[in-house]
Amino acid sequence: MASPSDLLTLFRREVADDAAPYLWSDDEFFTYLDDAQKQFARFTDGLPDTTTVGVTEIVLDTLTDTYAVSPLILKYRSAWNKATGRPIEIVNLEDMASHGMYFDSIPGHVKSIVTGLDDNSIRVWPFPIEPLTVKLSVFRLPLLDITDASPALEIAPQHHLNLLMWVKYRAYSKQDSETFDKQKAEDSEALFQAYCGRVKAEQARTRHKPRSVAYGGL
Numbered sequence: 693m694a695s696p697s698d699l700l701t702l703f704r705r706e707v708a709d710d711a712a713p714y715l716w717s718d719d720e721f722f723t724y725l726d727d728a729q730k731q732f733a734r735f736t737d738g739l740p741d742t743t744t745v746g747v748t749e750i751v752l753d754t755l756t757d758t759y760a761v762s763p764l765i766l767k768y769r770s771a772w773n774k775a776t777g778r779p780i781e782i783v784n785l786e787d788m789a790s791h792g793m794y795f796d797s798i799p800g801h802v803k804s805i806v807t808g809l810d811d812n813s814i815r816v817w818p819f820p821i822e823p824l825t826v827k828l829s830v831f832r833l834p835l836l837d838i839t840d841a842s843p844a845l846e847i848a849p850q851h852h853l854n855l856l857m858w859v860k861y862r863a864y865s866k867q868d869s870e871t872f873d874k875q876k877a878e879d880s881e882a883l884f885q886a887y888c889g890r891v892k893a894e895q896a897r898t899r900h901k902p903r904s905v906a907y908g909g910l
Contacts, residue, residue: 693849726838728858735888738766738831750826769829857884
């Protein structure tokens with residue numbers, strides 16, 4: 693596992709910027725590395741999470757059917773009633789009519805979460821007839837920004853070194869006569885996006901449920 697400080701040392705070695713005064717400051721590097729981890733999450737499925745309370749729990753009451761959710765959420769995977777374990781369907785706004793769902797304020801036991809109405813909020817259907825806590829399984833962005841004091845990255849260790857491709861893209865895009873290199877920036881960005889594409893395909897294969905195939909006899 694490479695720490696942010698380890699990656700800074702490697703970055704300076706790879707771009708021949710290992711003697712002061714540096715072309716890129718430590719603060720610039722950690723800003724680029726933080727962006728790299730976030731872009732990695734965006735270009736792949738994101739970081740799976742079912743346990744971070746501030747991200748994966750929504751406390752419902754009987755006063756409203758609209759609730760704020762964490763801006764870190766990239767994608768909803770599933771939802772369920774925390775007390776009973778019963779699943780709660782996740783429905784996009786555009787699919788409500790085909791599901792026979794309408795926001796008519798008629799109270800009932802919550803069956804669905806509706807997404808796609810506003811950024812960082814959801815509505816539940818029907819209007820909650822009783823308080824309950826909804827648990828979510830999501831893909832999300834990293835919880836914390838990376839700084840020089842960060843002990844570790846949140847993404848898996850096997851991806852750490854490849855974050856430097858995005859760091860180099862940001863570094864070579866710096867508008868300075870000594871650092872700007874359009875070709876190196878574009879090459880680094882392309883390599884990073886290609887790597888993320890491979891990771892996303894690998895994740896999809898890993899999470900895909902195998903199906904057995906029955907073959908008929910002659």
